[in-house]
Amino acid sequence: MLSKVVERGGKIFPRTKCTNLIQKENGHWELQMKHQTRGDFMINAKFLFDASGRQGHLCRMLDLPIVKYDQLVGVGAFLHFKVPKVIAQEMFIETVKDGWWYCAALPGQRMVVTLFSDADVIKKQQLRQPENWNALLSATKNIKKRIQHAVADEQPWVRNAFSQLTDSSSRSNFLAIGDAAAAFDPISSMGIGFAVSSACNAARAVDYFFSGNADGIKSYQQDIKSIFNQYLDLRKQYYRTEQRWAEEPFWERRI
Numbered sequence: 258m259l260s261k262v263v264e265r266g267g268k269i270f271p272r273t274k275c276t277n278l279i280q281k282e283n284g285h286w287e288l289q290m291k292h293q294t295r296g297d298f299m300i301n302a303k304f305l306f307d308a309s310g311r312q313g314h315l316c317r318m319l320d321l322p323i324v325k326y327d328q329l330v331g332v333g334a335f336l337h338f339k340v341p342k343v344i345a346q347e348m349f350i351e352t353v354k355d356g357w358w359y360c361a362a363l364p365g366q367r368m369v370v371t372l373f374s375d376a377d378v379i380k381k382q383q384l385r386q387p388e389n390w391n392a393l394l395s396a397t398k399n400i401k402k403r404i405q406h407a408v409a410d411e412q413p414w415v416r417n418a419f420s421q422l423t424d425s426s427s428r429s430n431f432l433a434i435g436d437a438a439a440a441f442d443p444i445s446s447m448g449i450g451f452a453v454s455s456a457c458n459a460a461r462a463v464d465y466f467f468s469g470n471a472d473g474i475k476s477y478q479q480d481i482k483s484i485f486n487q488y489l490d491l492r493k494q495y496y497r498t499e500q501r502w503a504e505e506p507f508w509e510r511r512i
């Protein structure tokens with residue numbers, strides 16, 4: 258994707274931070290950038306996108322309204338099999354008292370295994386500690402069978418996976434896309450599809466905008482709200498299919 262951007266005349270500034278931004282009266286932007294070796298420089302832009310994921314770096318700098326719906330985190334590890342093994346190319350989910358485990362085959366005799374739970378539950382039970390995480394993994398019924406003879410490549414890592422909606426409608430010449438606009442619980446499998454489709458829709462809306470029609474921008478933002486509302490219903494439906502631990506904090510918050 259990066260080489261396509263360059264082929265079409267785009268410029269990439271890797272490992273560069275935006276440290277400040279100002280919107281001018283005509284709606285255009287002035288961005289103060291910082292690069293480790295090239296130092297400080299300025300970018301002038303007619304339009305700005307925030308595609309920085311759940312952290313929504315620019316949305317936060319602009320103090321836009323962001324609603325966070327839960328505190329889901331994933332604690333996971335990549336595993337590899339020491340002896341050659343035919344791994345079924347599939348994903349598997351197993352629910353447990355404090356959340357759910359996800360396990361998927363990756364190319365090259367590897368798998369990823371992740372426990373999804375709430376940040377407070379993870380903290381209370383110290384599930385970032387490899388021994389506690391491994392103990393919970395060993396207590397699963399099905400996932401443990403799928404990863405038999407696999408070894409972890411590293412200590413468990415932690416990733417934010419909370420649901421979140423950002424309202425960028427108060428700013429002109431600005432759109433958030435992907436997770437920065439709306440972030441979904443991975444149980445929905447909506448994240449990557451939405452990131453790609455929102456980027457395409459935003460590009461189309463901005464194309465109309467520069468030919469004098471701002472309706473595309475408005476409908477882009479309305480569409481995101483309505484996709485997110487549908488998603489909240491869907492999320493409830495998914496979680497309601499598990500009733501065994503309805504009184505446990507993780508499940509009670511969702512069903």
Ligand SMILES: Cc1cc2nc3c(=O)[nH]c(=O)nc-3n(C[C@H](O)[C@H](O)[C@H](O)COP(=O)(O)OP(=O)(O)OC[C@H]3O[C@@H](n4cnc5c(N)ncnc54)[C@H](O)[C@@H]3O)c2cc1C
Pocket residue numbers: 273274275308309310311312314331333371416417418434435436437441443446447448449450452
């Ligand atoms: C553990 C886990 C499992 C998941 N599983 C699935 C799944 O099975 N299916 C699915 O569809 N989705 C899944 N998701 C969600 C999916 O990963 C995201 O929805 C998707 O990656 C969003 O794409 P994005 O481009 O918006 O953001 P990201 O993929 O987060 O990309 C954001 C980019 O911005 C860069 N960045 C961040 N801050 C800055 C900054 N300040 N300046 C410059 N660059 C910055 C980051 O380095 C990154 O390259 C999962 C998420 C998690 C956490």
